[in-house]
Amino acid sequence: MTLDPATLAAILAMMAATAFTRLSGAFLVRRLKLGAGAEKALANVPPAVLMAVVAPTALATGWPETIGCLVVVAAALRLSLLPAAALGVISVALLRLFGL
Known part of the structure; x- marks a missing residue:
């Protein structure tokens, strides 16, 4: 190979782009004071991204x-x-293994 x-x-x-985005986001979130609405909106981002990938x-x-x-x-309703x-x-x- x-x-x-x-x-x-x-x-x-x-x-590098992924690491930069994650680190800068974590840095900015620590510096900003978010309201309850913004925190609630940000909590909905991971499931939305999951659906965008899965659909x-x-x-x-x-x-x-x-x-x-x-x-x-x-599973995402109960687990991370x-x-x-x-x-x-x-x-x-498993489904592929059993030929479905």
Whole structure:
């Protein structure tokens, strides 16, 4: 397996952009005093992002992926996003394994 230098550069640039965005956001949030409405709005961002990522997969692929997306949505109602996504991945793998 070989790694193209342009691909590696793109991966490193995306990593740097992600780290910069997360760190600058954390820095700004500590400096700003948010009202109750803004805090409530920011609490709804992770589920909205999850739906934006999950919806195209649910609508454009096969049954295992659609069922996996439903598992993610159901799990996200009770769990944080990482365990919910992990359950979705596991369910897709199991459904593919058993030939659905």
